[in-house]
Amino acid sequence: MAKTSRKKIAKPKKKPEGKPSRAEAELAVRTLLRWAGENPDREGLVDTPARVVRSYAELFSGYDVDPRAYLQRVFEEVGGYDELIVLRNIRVVSFCEHHMLPVTGYAHVGYLPSKRVVGISKLARVVHGFGRRFQIQEKLTADIAKAIDEILKPRGVGVVIQAEHSCMTLRGVNSPEASLSTSHLIGAVRTDPKTRQEFLRLTADTHHH
Numbered sequence: 001m002a003k004t005s006r007k008k009i010a011k012p013k014k015k016p017e018g019k020p021s022r023a024e025a026e027l028a029v030r031t032l033l034r035w036a037g038e039n040p041d042r043e044g045l046v047d048t049p050a051r052v053v054r055s056y057a058e059l060f061s062g063y064d065v066d067p068r069a070y071l072q073r074v075f076e077e078v079g080g081y082d083e084l085i086v087l088r089n090i091r092v093v094s095f096c097e098h099h100m101l102p103v104t105g106y107a108h109v110g111y112l113p114s115k116r117v118v119g120i121s122k123l124a125r126v127v128h129g130f131g132r133r134f135q136i137q138e139k140l141t142a143d144i145a146k147a148i149d150e151i152l153k154p155r156g157v158g159v160v161i162q163a164e165h166s167c168m169t170l171r172g173v174n175s176p177e178a179s180l181s182t183s184h185l186i187g188a189v190r191t192d193p194k195t196r197q198e199f200l201r202l203t204a205d206t207h208h209h
Helices: 002-017 022-035 048-059 067-071 120-131 137-152 193-204
Strands: 085-096 102-112 156-165 180-187
Touching (some): 022 048, 067 120, 067 137, 085 137, 085 156, 085 193, 102 120, 102 137, 102 193, 120 137
Antiparallel strands (some): 085 102, 102 156, 156 180
16 A cells, blocks of 8 residues: 555656746746736737746746855955955845745845955855745845855854835735835844944945835
8 A cells, every 4th residue: 555655646746846848838928918818929929928938047047056156265365354344235136935026125245254255246146146036035134144154154144135025016005115124143243232233334324216
């Protein structure tokens, strides 16, 4: 009996694991267009499924990368520098996992180095790598902070994200000005009042519309 139940489970499991083909993805877009009341064969829409699939490949490129890898090339020679390093206004493009609608805004990332620093463009790449996935903003904020903490082993890390959620601004409660702020603080940025205050001051006076 155990043998047959194992076989039964193994067969259907195979299908969800394999990534659908590009043709299957395009067919899904056609289905959604028809469901919305459109004719996917009319001139303006005939190439839309292919365009949507191409843009999804770019928007969800975060699934194909390990953002931690961007932090591997570190500089051990910091010349005694032990003050906060903060990169502000890193563009965030992500997608809400509940409605599959865009989440757009800015991330501010800071860390207090111990022995390692990383090129500033790498901090932006980490944000982009984690961002281009389906998720909630709280998890994105924590993932970025934890990756920096794991690889750079700094004395502290702080990540603040301010973003607008299309599921709030375009539909449902329809609040165009609503933006969500999340933060994740680790180590001295969390526990040392002076460092915490400095990090929050450096990231709080940034506003985007």
